[in-house]
Amino acid sequence: MEGKNRTLFVVLIAIVIVAAVFSSFGLNLFAPGTPEISLPDPSAGPVESPGGEDQPDDTGRYVRVDVTPQTVQDVIRTMVPLQPESYYRTITVGTARGDGTLGETVSRVWVDHGWTKVESTWPNGVVEYTVVGGGRGYRWFEGDRTWNEWDVGDRDANLAQRIPTYEDVLGLDAKSITATGYEEKNGSSCIYVEVAENEVGNRERYWVSVSSGLLVAAETMKGEEAVLTMTAEQVEMPVPPGVSFALPDGSVLHEIKS
Numbered sequence: 001m002e003g004k005n006r007t008l009f010v011v012l013i014a015i016v017i018v019a020a021v022f023s024s025f026g027l028n029l030f031a032p033g034t035p036e037i038s039l040p041d042p043s044a045g046p047v048e049s050p051g052g053e054d055q056p057d058d059t060g061r062y063v064r065v066d067v068t069p070q071t072v073q074d075v076i077r078t079m080v081p082l083q084p085e086s087y088y089r090t091i092t093v094g095t096a097r098g099d100g101t102l103g104e105t106v107s108r109v110w111v112d113h114g115w116t117k118v119e120s121t122w123p124n125g126v127v128e129y130t131v132v133g134g135g136r137g138y139r140w141f142e143g144d145r146t147w148n149e150w151d152v153g154d155r156d157a158n159l160a161q162r163i164p165t166y167e168d169v170l171g172l173d174a175k176s177i178t179a180t181g182y183e184e185k186n187g188s189s190c191i192y193v194e195v196a197e198n199e200v201g202n203r204e205r206y207w208v209s210v211s212s213g214l215l216v217a218a219e220t221m222k223g224e225e226a227v228l229t230m231t232a233e234q235v236e237m238p239v240p241p242g243v244s245f246a247l248p249d250g251s252v253l254h255e256i257k258s
Helices: 002-025 072-082 156-160 166-170
Strands: 036-038 062-064 086-096 102-112 115-121 127-133 136-141 148-151 177-185 188-195 202-209 215-222 225-232 252-254
Touching (some): 072 166, 072 177, 072 188, 166 215
Antiparallel strands (some): 036 062, 086 102, 086 225, 102 115, 115 127, 127 136, 215 225
């Protein structure tokens, strides 16, 4: 039943995208050479890659949606509900050290029905744990028996992963978007967005998966030097069994739904 509901939801999203883009911008959605988004036929099952994300197939089951700097945010906003409720992935974030090299933080991220657990290994080897859910945030370091706790904001789960998100893309000034399109990135079919150089000389690019609605890569460049890079491995759905959303003293904050 969940699979049927998800398929129906994807089809409804396709209809919304076509209607919104056509009525607002008068675009020719089926013009030759228009990039393709894979949207499953209701009568067929999902097409999955070994990494678990839907990919285009050769059966012609496509709705073609042109993305431009004026429409790309609306298309991404419509894809947000596709984000899975339960998944695991690894994210690597590189930040400039100031000497031309990047310091990499590797985060293992588990998300399950409104709860997020992040295990981040910093460039110096320090391991930090963060759990966000139920309106609260919890943070501690490997070996700690105590933790910090606070009331969370809307974006604390994303900040815990130290990554830009699709929300950053939606918050862009449309006038600053210089290029959009479709690209394969980290094994995922993505919408990409490129942003003009800002007042401090940084240029940004983002890649959002068309199958999961998640940001899978981003980069900030200053001249020819990378200031920040973010890459995510393929999403594994749902969260693997045995994952514990617990505090250092063993108190369980959230149990994985079967």
